[in-house]
Amino acid sequence: xxxxxIGAGPAGLSLAxxxxxxxxxxxxxxxxxxxxxxxxAWGLITGIEDLVPLRKESIISEIKGFRIYLNGKLVFDVRGxxxxxxxxxxxxxxxxxxxxxxxxxxxxVIKRGGEYRLQDGSLLKGYxxxxxxxxxxxxxxxxxxxxxxxxxxxxxxxxxxxxYFYSGLxxxxxxxxxxxxxxxxxxxxxxxxxxxxxxxxxxxxxVLSFHGAKVADVGIIEERLKQGNYIGEALGTVLxxxxxxxxxxxxxAWAMAEAIKEGKPFEKVFKSMRIYxxxxxxxxxxxxxxxxxxSTGGLSRVLTSSDPDxxxxxxxxxxxxxxxxxxxxxxxxxxxxx
Ligand SMILES: Cc1cc2nc3c(=O)[nH]c(=O)nc-3n(C[C@H](O)[C@H](O)[C@H](O)COP(=O)(O)OP(=O)(O)OC[C@H]3O[C@@H](n4cnc5c(N)ncnc54)[C@H](O)[C@@H]3O)c2cc1C
Numbered sequence: 389x390x391x392x393x394i395g396a397g398p399a400g401l402s403l404a405x406x407x408x409x410x411x412x413x414x415x416x417x418x419x420x421x422x423x424x425x426x427x428x429a430w431g432l433i434t435g436i437e438d439l440v441p442l443r444k445e446s447i448i449s450e451i452k453g454f455r456i457y458l459n460g461k462l463v464f465d466v467r468g469x470x471x472x473x474x475x476x477x478x479x480x481x482x483x484x485x486x487x488x489x490x491x492x493x494x495x496x497v498i499k500r501g502g503e504y505r506l507q508d509g510s511l512l513k514g515y516x517x518x519x520x521x522x523x524x525x526x527x528x529x530x531x532x533x534x535x536x537x538x539x540x541x542x543x544x545x546x547x548x549x550x551x552y553f554y555s556g557l558x559x560x561x562x563x564x565x566x567x568x569x570x571x572x573x574x575x576x577x578x579x580x581x582x583x584x585x586x587x588x589x590x591x592x593x594x595v596l597s598f599h600g601a602k603v604a605d606v607g608i609i610e611e612r613l614k615q616g617n618y619i620g621e622a623l624g625t626v627l628x629x630x631x632x633x634x635x636x637x638x639x640x641a642w643a644m645a646e647a648i649k650e651g652k653p654f655e656k657v658f659k660s661m662r663i664y665x666x667x668x669x670x671x672x673x674x675x676x677x678x679x680x681x682x683s684t685g686g687l688s689r690v691l692t693s694s695d696p697d698x699x700x701x702x703x704x705x706x707x708x709x710x711x712x713x714x715x716x717x718x719x720x721x722x723x724x725x726x
Contacts, residue, residue: 389412389413389516389517389648390413390414390415390514390515390516391403391404391407391412391413391414391515391517391518391519391648392414392417392504392512392515392517392518393414393415393416393417393518393519393521394416394417394497394518394519394521394522395416395417395418395520395521395522395523395525395620396416396417396418396420396423396482396486396491396493397423397426397482397521397523397620397621397637398482398620398633398634398637398638398641399523399619399620399621399625399637399638399640399641400416400418400519400521400619400620400641401416401423401482401485401486401489401491402439402440402485402637402638402641402642403519403521403619403641403644403645404416404485404489404490404491405440405488405489406641406642406644406645407645407648407649408488408489410645410649412645412648412649414489415490415491415492415515416486416489416490416491416492417492417495417496417497417506417512418491418492418493418494418495419494419495419496419497420493420494421493421494422479422483422493423479423482423483423486423491424478424479424480424481424482424483425479427535427537427599427600427601428478428601428634429537429562429564429573430448430475430476430477430478430564430566430571431451431473431474431475431549431564431632431634432474432476432481432634432635433472433473433632433635433704434471434472434473434474435635435704436635436638436639439638439642440485440638441484441485441488442474442476442481443481443484445477445480446477446480446481446484447474447475447477448474448475448476448477448546448565448566448567449474449475449546449547449565450471450473450474450547451471451472451473451474451475451547451548451549452467452468452469452470452471452472452547452548453465453466453467453468453472453547453548453549454466454472454548454549454550454551455548455549455550455551456550456551456552456553456691456692456696456699457550457551457552457553458554458555458688458689458692459553459554459555459688460589463692463693464692464696464699466696466700467547467548472700475546475549475564475565475566477567478634495507497512499520504518517617517648518617519617519618519619519644520617520618520619520622521618521619521620521622521637521641522622523620523621523622524601524602524603524604524622525622526622527602527604527622527624530606531604531605531606531609532602532603532604532605532606533559533575533577533578533602533603533605534575534576534578534579534580534583534600534602534603535573535574535575535576535583535600535601535602535603535631536573536574536575536580536583536584536587536598536599537571537572537573537574537598537599537600538571538572538573538591538595538596538597538598539566539569539570539571539572539596539597539598540569540570540572540591540592540593540594540595540596541568541570541593541594541596542563542569542570542572542592542593542594543569543570543593544563544564544566544569544570545565546565547565548565549562549563549564549565550562550563550564550590552574552589552590553688553692554586554684554688555683555684555685555688556684557576557577557578557582557586557684558576558578558674558677558678558684558687559574559575559576559577559578559583560574560575560576561573561574561586561587561589561590563590563592569593569596570592570593572587572590572591572592572593573587574586574587574590575603575605575631577605577678580600603621603626603631603633604621604624604628604633605626605631605674606624606628606671606674606675607624607667607668607670607671607672607674608623608624608664608667608668608671609623609624612624613654613655613658613659614655616647616653616654616655617654619637619640619641619643619644620633620637620640620641621633621637623640624667625637625639625640625663625667626667627666627667627670627703627704627705628667628670628671628673628674629670629673629674629703630670630703630704632703632704632705635663636663636667636705639661639663640658640663643657643658643661644657644658662705662706663705666705666706666707669707669712669725670702670705672724672725673716673724676724681723681724682720682723682724690715690716690720691715694714694715698711698714698715699715702715712725
């Protein structure tokens, strides 16, 4: 069995890594000349350390707490001894995985009429499967929102991440620590100009650079799931309430490797994982707001008036129906999820 994987992000590289460990040959094709160049805030929730190598050299800091603000007012300030996640050096983390697998950089793949070709026109052939792990690049406006980010020299507490919610925005701003300062960004269902206005209020320090990208925000794309050859953000594996995509993408790669190894349908394996239902639950909340079943202000109030431990569980996708009922209440639960 030989597998071609398009895209050397967390999803594509992890898939190659998992397949190689099962003795399955895989080759990753990547447009750019190295991994990890896509704009990202580099926050990684704990939970994948046993799946892929995360060396201490790739960890910028360990996250031990978070602050949540609603319309500029601090509503949660949680700090403990428990490690909640990391700020990673994502390019270094990905380069470590890449060093264990076969990657062909500067190899942009074009799909036309069901065929995959490299830029020089040569056909990708000799592969039993071609898996698309191309991230947001293959998503349209209906599946993704804009997210922008400033890198500044503001010295953010290395153990604390901050989130800023607003009554008038379906989305949020963040301040994350970085190796030499902070990553300050915002994403949401709004234009880039509107996002820039919102984020002005949290921008701190001297701006060193600015970048942006799209981020999937509608949950799993069912037709791609059924096709069975998409993983990662190209499949929609981003938790819609938080924009967290690194860990979900790695988990989807794990599901694909299991499916290939065991000869099972990917859809079946992935749907049995908690991350799948968590993404879909959160996607229904976003859909509920867009359809006016709950206002943005109402959603922000729900998130900021509950027990912070519960909000954290919901945010990272480690929740069941009971937790969701506790968060939104029976009446709203029925409106959003029935
Ligand atoms: C501003 C911003 C901040 C974010 N912050 C966080 C965060 O802090 N934590 C978190 O968990 N998530 C975050 N995300 C989301 C996260 O970055 C992505 O969800 C995650 O990287 C998706 O992984 P992936 O492997 O599916 O896709 P990607 O990381 O996008 O990788 C896809 C790769 O495929 C390559 N590619 C695309 N098309 C082709 C082609 N045709 N041929 C060859 N190669 C191709 C691309 O060059 C890229 O390297 C953020 C997103 C944005 C926009």
